[in-house]
Amino acid sequence: MGKLFLTRNYDIDSLVQRFKQKDKVALAKLITLIENHPETASEIFKHFHELTHESYIVGLTGSPGVGKSTLTGAISKKLLDEGKYVGVISIDPTSPFSGGAFLGDRVRMTNVSTHPNIFIRSLASRGYRGGISRAVLDITLLYEAFGMDIILIETVGVGQSEFDIYNLAYTTVVIMVPGYGDSIQMQKAGIIEIGDIYDVNKKDLGGEDIAADIDNMLDDSSTAQDGWRPPVVMTNSITGEGVEELIEHIYDHKEHLELSEIIKQRKKNRFVYKIRELLYHKIDTVLEDLISQEEINNISDKIMVDGKFKIYDDVHDLFSNVKFERKK
Amino acid sequence: MGKLFLTRNYDIDSLVQRFKQKDKVALAKLITLIENHPETASEIFKHFHELTHESYIVGLTGSPGVGKSTLTGAISKKLLDEGKYVGVISIDPTSPFSGGAFLGDRVRMTNVSTHPNIFIRSLASRGYRGGISRAVLDITLLYEAFGMDIILIETVGVGQSEFDIYNLAYTTVVIMVPGYGDSIQMQKAGIIEIGDIYDVNKKDLGGEDIAADIDNMLDDSSTAQDGWRPPVVMTNSITGEGVEELIEHIYDHKEHLELSEIIKQRKKNRFVYKIRELLYHKIDTVLEDLISQEEINNISDKIMVDGKFKIYDDVHDLFSNVKFERKK
Numbered sequence: 001m002g003k004l005f006l007t008r009n010y011d012i013d014s015l016v017q018r019f020k021q022k023d024k025v026a027l028a029k030l031i032t033l034i035e036n037h038p039e040t041a042s043e044i045f046k047h048f049h050e051l052t053h054e055s056y057i058v059g060l061t062g063s064p065g066v067g068k069s070t071l072t073g074a075i076s077k078k079l080l081d082e083g084k085y086v087g088v089i090s091i092d093p094t095s096p097f098s099g100g101a102f103l104g105d106r107v108r109m110t111n112v113s114t115h116p117n118i119f120i121r122s123l124a125s126r127g128y129r130g131g132i133s134r135a136v137l138d139i140t141l142l143y144e145a146f147g148m149d150i151i152l153i154e155t156v157g158v159g160q161s162e163f164d165i166y167n168l169a170y171t172t173v174v175i176m177v178p179g180y181g182d183s184i185q186m187q188k189a190g191i192i193e194i195g196d197i198y199d200v201n202k203k204d205l206g207g208e209d210i211a212a213d214i215d216n217m218l219d220d221s222s223t224a225q226d227g228w229r230p231p232v233v234m235t236n237s238i239t240g241e242g243v244e245e246l247i248e249h250i251y252d253h254k255e256h257l258e259l260s261e262i263i264k265q266r267k268k269n270r271f272v273y274k275i276r277e278l279l280y281h282k283i284d285t286v287l288e289d290l291i292s293q294e295e296i297n298n299i300s301d302k303i304m305v306d307g308k309f310k311i312y313d314d315v316h317d318l319f320s321n322v323k324f325e326r327k328k
Numbered sequence: 329m330g331k332l333f334l335t336r337n338y339d340i341d342s343l344v345q346r347f348k349q350k351d352k353v354a355l356a357k358l359i360t361l362i363e364n365h366p367e368t369a370s371e372i373f374k375h376f377h378e379l380t381h382e383s384y385i386v387g388l389t390g391s392p393g394v395g396k397s398t399l400t401g402a403i404s405k406k407l408l409d410e411g412k413y414v415g416v417i418s419i420d421p422t423s424p425f426s427g428g429a430f431l432g433d434r435v436r437m438t439n440v441s442t443h444p445n446i447f448i449r450s451l452a453s454r455g456y457r458g459g460i461s462r463a464v465l466d467i468t469l470l471y472e473a474f475g476m477d478i479i480l481i482e483t484v485g486v487g488q489s490e491f492d493i494y495n496l497a498y499t500t501v502v503i504m505v506p507g508y509g510d511s512i513q514m515q516k517a518g519i520i521e522i523g524d525i526y527d528v529n530k531k532d533l534g535g536e537d538i539a540a541d542i543d544n545m546l547d548d549s550s551t552a553q554d555g556w557r558p559p560v561v562m563t564n565s566i567t568g569e570g571v572e573e574l575i576e577h578i579y580d581h582k583e584h585l586e587l588s589e590i591i592k593q594r595k596k597n598r599f600v601y602k603i604r605e606l607l608y609h610k611i612d613t614v615l616e617d618l619i620s621q622e623e624i625n626n627i628s629d630k631i632m633v634d635g636k637f638k639i640y641d642d643v644h645d646l647f648s649n650v651k652f653e654r655k656k
Contacts, residue, residue, distance in 0.1 A: 271632070297600065301596070
């Protein structure tokens with residue numbers, strides 16, 4: 001009933017028709033629809049069953065301030081010049097309070113954002129578990145259906161992030177800047193192990209040291225897995241210096257994955273990850289029906305009175321009554 | 329049976345006895361026990377039911393490279409000089425591949441780590457949802473039982489992190505550094521809304537600009553909630569400059585929370601958060617029994633053959649058979 005209502009309101013059929021004629025407004029509307037009503041994805045994707053076009057997915061990750069957005073803009077510009085269709089997904093960590101994405105990234109990418117062959121989407125962190133991950137995979141599928149050649153996913157952080165880019169991207173570029181953090185920090189952030197390519201951006205501020213550091217670390221570590229030794233490049237995303245070289249490395253890595261057939265595993269990973277996320281999503285949606293916020297509040301009040309060390313006793317009853325079953 | 333086995337092996341009773349005599353080795357062992365066997369927490373906490381000691385919990389958060397560990401060390405030193413007992417929890421985002429915490433933080437804090445009245449614990453991100461959060465609350469409870477006056481929790485990032493410090497800390501200090509990111513980046517990181525105190529560290533590199541920026545933003549925003557206008561301080565965690573002032577602000581905020589009785593809500597929040605985490609944990613533990621990795625792999629294989637846009641159809645059957653129930 002709810003689904004029928006949605007279908008009528010949004011008229012998926014006509015949106016898809018316009019989408020197939022490369023209408024970017026229809027693409028934007030379908031993304032919004034899937035973001036806000038994930039249950040419509042199945043209905044939308046039914047229209048794409050015959051499509052076989054594939055996009056190459058590149059992840060760009062690094063701490064806030066390293067110039068990811070500008071670099072993504074610079075890479076996009078070169079790709080557009082080559083005649084490529086480019087889809088960008090920019091993942092903004094959002095305040096859990098404001099709930100809205102800050103649009104700084106789109107501001108930064110204005111030099112390319114008006115080009116007819118690029119589509120840029122900023123995503124807010126939804127503040128619940130796995131929300132980003134679910135939406136991102138669906139958007140990559142929409143981009144593939146739209147006919148994008150390359151999808152650039154720009155995201156902050158690794159390790160503690162709810163969204164792990166390497167589960168989705170075929171090539172992951174880790175971006176750093178000179179003078180920012182030392183080796184210990186790099187290892188802490190766990191980034192030295194996830195990059196297929198390392199980029200030291202803002203090379204006008206120096207960066208030979210950090211580039212050499214990463215190089216040494218890559219020599220020491222046993223990360224040269226699958227026969228690929230991650231290269232370290234230096235860029236200046238504002239002048240565009242080094243960006244071409246970076247793109248060359250992305251193409252090299254793509255070729256490496258294809259020749260070694262590792263690409264098959266990376267493509268499959270995308271779906272393994274998605275299925276897990278769908279499963280978590282299903283559980284999250286039923287969770288609120290199982291145990292209400294009011295109950296959790298009541299137990300917290302009880303703990304405040306009984307004493308904090310009784311927390312496990314106080315929650316014991318609550319959990320002992322929850323049953324999970326699977327019909328065979 | 330498993331529990332009995334554990335109890336015998338670890339001899340919780342004798343560990344707790346030594347713990348109550350302020351034996352730091354016993355504290356370390358109890359933390360490890362709870363980290364690796366969360367189900368022992370209930371057994372351990374039974375011994376503390378009569379304890380009423382409370383610690384004040386301070387969160388220190390900021391991107392990698394802002395000098396959190398050094399600052400935590402400098403704050404600890406001052407607090408130790410005041411005769412305080414200090415418990416530190418340092419949360420390392422770990423590589424999902426290596427699985428172990430990098431001990432850079434403890435290296436950095438060696439100037440205080442040998443003091444008898446401090447205990448420092450580094451935590452690795454466990455790579456599964458909510459793992460950190462569950463362990464952290466239990467460790468704060470152990471620190472409280474041990475008699476710590478202040479607990480400092482040092483953690484990276486906000487927003488996208490799986491562990492949200494403001495759910496646990498009574499006072500949250502957001503740390504930034506000069507020349508690192510601009511206003512847009514700050515807002516992107518969503519940190520401008522979670523701080524009770526803002527600290528610009530590495531003031532030797534300048535920082536008046538960023539401090540003024542934050543000040544303006546705080547003026548503009550409506551974050552002066554609950555009658556507290558977050559102060560902006562500047563520190564040099566290596567020389568110790570400004571650290572005393574920062575601690576004064578922490579005490580001021582503590583007094584504000586106590587006078588306004590907001591502290592009650594913040595204390596309660598800790599448990600609300602914990603109960604949610606326990607609930608998620610229970611679900612995660614049963615999840616693997618419900619749907620195996622092999623099944624997920626099989627479906628992914630099917631998607632690779634059927635075509636990616638059939639993903640929702642292919643997973644539909646899997647989910648339709650999963651039932652969640654709660655006995656009333």
